[in-house]
Amino acid sequence: xxxxxxxxxxxxxxxxxxxxxxxxxxxxxxxxxxxxxxxxxxxxxxxxxxxxxxxxxxxxxxxxxxxxxxxxxxxxxxxxxxxxxxxxxxxxxxxxxxxxxxxxxxxxxxxxxxxxxxxxxxxxxxxxxxxxxxxxxxxxxxxxxxxxxxxxxxxxxxxxxxxxxxxxxxxxxxxxxxxxxxxxxxxxxxxxxxxxxxxxxxxxxxxxxxxxxxxxxxxxxxxxxxxxxxxxxxxxxxxxxxxxxxxxxxxxxxxx
Amino acid sequence: xxxxxxxxxxxxxxxxxxxxxxxxxxxxxxxxxxxxxxxxxxxxxxxxxxxxxxxxxxxxxxxxxxxxxxxxxxxxxxxxxxxxxxxxxxxxxxxxxxxxxxxxxxxxxxxxxxxxxxxxxxxxxxxxxxxxxxxxxxxxxxxxxxxxxxxxxxxxxxxxxxxxxxxxxxxxxxxxxxxxxxxxxxxxxxxxxxxxxxxxxxxxxxxxxxxxxxxxxxxxxxxxxxxxxxxxxxxxxxxxxxxxxxxxxxxxxxx
Numbered sequence: 001x002x003x004x005x006x007x008x009x010x011x012x013x014x015x016x017x018x019x020x021x022x023x024x025x026x027x028x029x030x031x032x033x034x035x036x037x038x039x040x041x042x043x044x045x046x047x048x049x050x051x052x053x054x055x056x057x058x059x060x061x062x063x064x065x066x067x068x069x070x071x072x073x074x075x076x077x078x079x080x081x082x083x084x085x086x087x088x089x090x091x092x093x094x095x096x097x098x099x100x101x102x103x104x105x106x107x108x109x110x111x112x113x114x115x116x117x118x119x120x121x122x123x124x125x126x127x128x129x130x131x132x133x134x135x136x137x138x139x140x141x142x143x144x145x146x147x148x149x150x151x152x153x154x155x156x157x158x159x160x161x162x163x164x165x166x167x168x169x170x171x172x173x174x175x176x177x178x179x180x181x182x183x184x185x186x187x188x189x190x191x192x193x194x195x196x197x198x199x200x201x202x203x204x205x206x207x208x209x210x211x212x213x214x215x216x217x218x219x220x221x222x223x224x225x226x227x228x229x230x231x232x233x234x235x236x237x238x239x240x241x242x243x244x245x246x247x248x249x250x251x252x253x254x255x256x
Numbered sequence: 257x258x259x260x261x262x263x264x265x266x267x268x269x270x271x272x273x274x275x276x277x278x279x280x281x282x283x284x285x286x287x288x289x290x291x292x293x294x295x296x297x298x299x300x301x302x303x304x305x306x307x308x309x310x311x312x313x314x315x316x317x318x319x320x321x322x323x324x325x326x327x328x329x330x331x332x333x334x335x336x337x338x339x340x341x342x343x344x345x346x347x348x349x350x351x352x353x354x355x356x357x358x359x360x361x362x363x364x365x366x367x368x369x370x371x372x373x374x375x376x377x378x379x380x381x382x383x384x385x386x387x388x389x390x391x392x393x394x395x396x397x398x399x400x401x402x403x404x405x406x407x408x409x410x411x412x413x414x415x416x417x418x419x420x421x422x423x424x425x426x427x428x429x430x431x432x433x434x435x436x437x438x439x440x441x442x443x444x445x446x447x448x449x450x451x452x453x454x455x456x457x458x459x460x461x462x463x464x465x466x467x468x469x470x471x472x473x474x475x476x477x478x479x480x481x482x483x484x485x486x487x488x489x490x491x492x493x494x495x496x497x498x499x500x501x502x503x504x505x506x507x508x509x510x511x
Contacts, residue, residue: 144353147324152367152416154343160370168357245356245396 033215038222041215048204053223055199059115059189060231063122064181070123071130071177075170078131079138080162092131100125101191108196118192118200125188126181130174137173141166172246175239182235186228201227273301274344274419274450275336276321283316283329290316291476296469298420300336303443303451303488305465306478307458309508314454314471315424321452322347322422335420346418350425352405354397354412360384361393364412383411387441403434407441414445421446423453427460436492439463443489458504462497464488470507479507 015035021027022034029037042049074092077084104121111117149161193202201224208216276298283290290313298304308314320329323342335341354363364384365375384393387407397405406426413421426442427435443464455461461468466488468481481504484490490497 142353144349144351145355147319147322147349148347148353148366149370150324151322151345151347152370154371157370160372164366164370165355168355171357243357245398 030212030214033218037215038218041213041219042222045216045219049201049219049223052199052201052204052220053227055115056186056189056193056201056224057227059118059192059200060122060185060227062115063119063188064126064185064231066119067123067126067181067185068130068178071127071181072134072174074127074131075134075138075174076162076167078135079166080158092128095124096128100188104191104195107192113196113198117195118189118197121192122185122188126185129180129184130177133177133180134170134174137170138162138166140173141169145169171243175243175246178235178239179232182232183228186224186231190224272419273448275300276341276420276450276452277334277336278317278321279332279334281317281320281329281331283313283320283326285313285316285328289475294331294476294478296321296478298450298452299467300419300450301448303446303453303464303466304469305461305467306452306454306469306471307461307504308454308456308471308476310456312471312474312476317471318422318424318452318454321345321420341420344418345420345422346413346416348409348413348421348423348426350428352397352402352409354405354408356397359394359396360389360400360408363397363408364415366412367416380411380415383414384408386414386445387411401434403430403438406430406438410438410442410445418449420450421452423451425455426453428455428457435460436463440489458501458508459492459497462500462504463490463492468504470504472508 018032019035022032025032033041074088078088078092100121103124104117107117107120111120145165146161149165150156153160189200190202190205193200194206197203201220205217205220205224208214208220276296278294278296281294281296282292284292294317296317306314306317316326316329319326320331321333321341322345323333324347333341335344354360355366358366361377361380361384362369364380365377368375381390381393384390387410389404389407389411392400392404397408400408406429409426413423423442427438430438439460453461453464462484465484467483469478470481471478481500484500485496486494
């Protein structure tokens with residue numbers, strides 16, 4: 001409740017400063033619209049905003065799911081097999097060396113203007129943090145636990161140790177990766193929409209921009225921000241429920 | 257946490273006693289020979305304490321017996337029946353090594369889950385009652401005190417039901433009173449098994465050991481101490497224990 005109060009105070013001060021800058025700076029509406037103009041635009045275009053937000057949300061969620069799945073599979077393969085390390089690790093690093101934004105036009109060319117290219121963008125952008133975090137967690141299983149398992153098992157059984165010890169032990173690390181993924185997946189989707197799309201909040205923003213409907217652009221931006229923040233908190237809350245034993249889960253607001 | 261009473265709870269059946277013999281053990285670490293040509297015999301069904309200063313290599317020796325061969329260690333290890341020891345040893349470390357995502361009961365049955373066997377939950381619950389954790393069987397480890405966690409680790413060790421139990425300073429992280437209680441509990445529950453407990457605390461060795469080995473020097477050698485009268489757990493205030501304590505200190509200082 002306290003954090004909610006603080007959030008409201010922050011929001012109110014932000015709106016106040018925004019209003020003051022727009023008013024006192026004598027800025028024209030096509031540079032910086034006043035808050036109430038944006039609110040009005042939110043209201044007038046709520047139908048369109050809702051529709052486009054739905055498209056973007058779908059891209060983000062599907063990209064998250066696909067990226068998380070691929071990331072987890074890669075991390076498991078990396079930790080399980082030496083050959084996989086030799087082949088996949090360079091690929092993983094290369095996937096970070098090439099900026100995803102640079103291949104966005106290619107993805108649109110290959111996968112078309114529809115959902116596919118955006119989902120691919122979101123997937124690509126979250127693949128690395130998910131894989132890297134989970135793999136890191138899998139590599140750093142507490143040695144005592146592995147010793148214990150080795151004494152308990154008559155013969156080495158890597159899969160049993162992975163399943164009962166290494167994977168659960170790495171889940172908090174995977175959770176960090178998924179939190180980062182939740183924060184950056186919207187970027188992937190919107191970049192995809194900027195490059196070429198017929199729907200989505202990114203498309204709507206470009207469209208409004210070219211018609212000088214700056215208030216609509218701001219409205220779309222607000223909806224996007226709400227979407228991204230909502231996604232993050234949803235993922236964060238879900239992970240906390242799933243990993244209640246993990247003490248190092250960062251407290252979003254109460255860390256003082 | 258009251259100690260469980262003897263009569264109210266079923267006893268823990270012990271496996272057939274098994275001796276252990278280690279021949280020509282050798283550990284070279286970073287160019288330094290910690291021990292070489294070391295022989296160690298554990299008598300079947302007896303509680304042996306291995307006492308020595310920190311860094312002497314006693315933990316490495318224990319890990320060698322546990323099959324956790326550290327790099328640079330070699331030696332010939334056999335059970336008393338001349339067969340390999342693997343699969344007949346239980347291991348308890350200084351850290352409780354409880355898995356934080358499992359409740360106490362599931363931690364105790366971890367071994368069977370790893371081996372893909374059905375866990376004998378009634379037996380695990382009996383053991384938890386035996387160590388005084390009947391009420392916290394479904395609690396997560398993080399909610400337990402250090403002493404309770406080490407009790408759970410003891411139950412997990414007993415659950416494995418192995419003839420040989422190797423313990424690496426299992427009580428050294430506990431406060432004095434909790435340590436005394438857990439030592440008594442361990443002496444009672446591990447009775448009849450072949451136990452090797454590594455410690456740097458002479459009083460702990462004197463309290464628990466039916467047989468005490470001192471490890472010192474470089475390269476380290478093992479020497480036995482004359483067996484003390486009385487059955488463990490011994491009272492640390494006993495005059496015989498006090499006299500033996502002085503003798504041990506002299507021997508450790510002389511090295």
